[in-house]
Amino acid sequence: MADDRDIAELRALAHRTVMDGVAADDELGPITYRGEAAHVRGRYTPDVAMLEVVAAAVAAAGVSAATPVDTGLWVRSHLPEVKRSSRDADRASQMVHIVLAYAAGVRVDVLEHTYHWHGARLRAATAAAVMTLRALSEGRDRAQLCTDVAGHLPDFH
Numbered sequence: 001m002a003d004d005r006d007i008a009e010l011r012a013l014a015h016r017t018v019m020d021g022v023a024a025d026d027e028l029g030p031i032t033y034r035g036e037a038a039h040v041r042g043r044y045t046p047d048v049a050m051l052e053v054v055a056a057a058v059a060a061a062g063v064s065a066a067t068p069v070d071t072g073l074w075v076r077s078h079l080p081e082v083k084r085s086s087r088d089a090d091r092a093s094q095m096v097h098i099v100l101a102y103a104a105g106v107r108v109d110v111l112e113h114t115y116h117w118h119g120a121r122l123r124a125a126t127a128a129a130v131m132t133l134r135a136l137s138e139g140r141d142r143a144q145l146c147t148d149v150a151g152h153l154p155d156f157h
Helices: 007-023 028-038 047-060 074-078 087-103 110-117 120-136 142-150
Strands: none
Touching: 007 028, 007 047, 007 120, 007 142, 028 120, 047 087, 047 120, 047 142, 074 087, 074 120, 087 120, 120 142
16 A cells, blocks of 8 residues: 655654654653654655754754753653663764754764664654653743744644
């Protein structure tokens, strides 16, 4: 059966999946599983959409050189489902750092750095989005942050 959903619809589905899951305080596993619904083999993979959520969260939270964030404890504090010294934790942190580098004007080829991850790229990108949303919502309403993030996403509907 052919999947005739267009890319914008799949991208919006990936955005909604991670933000709705984080706003509802869901665990990483179910969020990742639901995010896989936006994957269409040979046409679209939602890992980049998950990184767009990281970038939008950084923008919505006002992270900049003047108001930086320290990601050092993010895995331990905001991604308890992932073992701190695991490959998954390292990959999620790398994804966040790549997005922060982009926000600072440094262009990094994500695919070049992650091509050998194969199927793990979606899991890492989802973990990065979940971790970032959780971390940046510290001290504020998480559902409101997710609403603010939606305003920074392209074609969110």
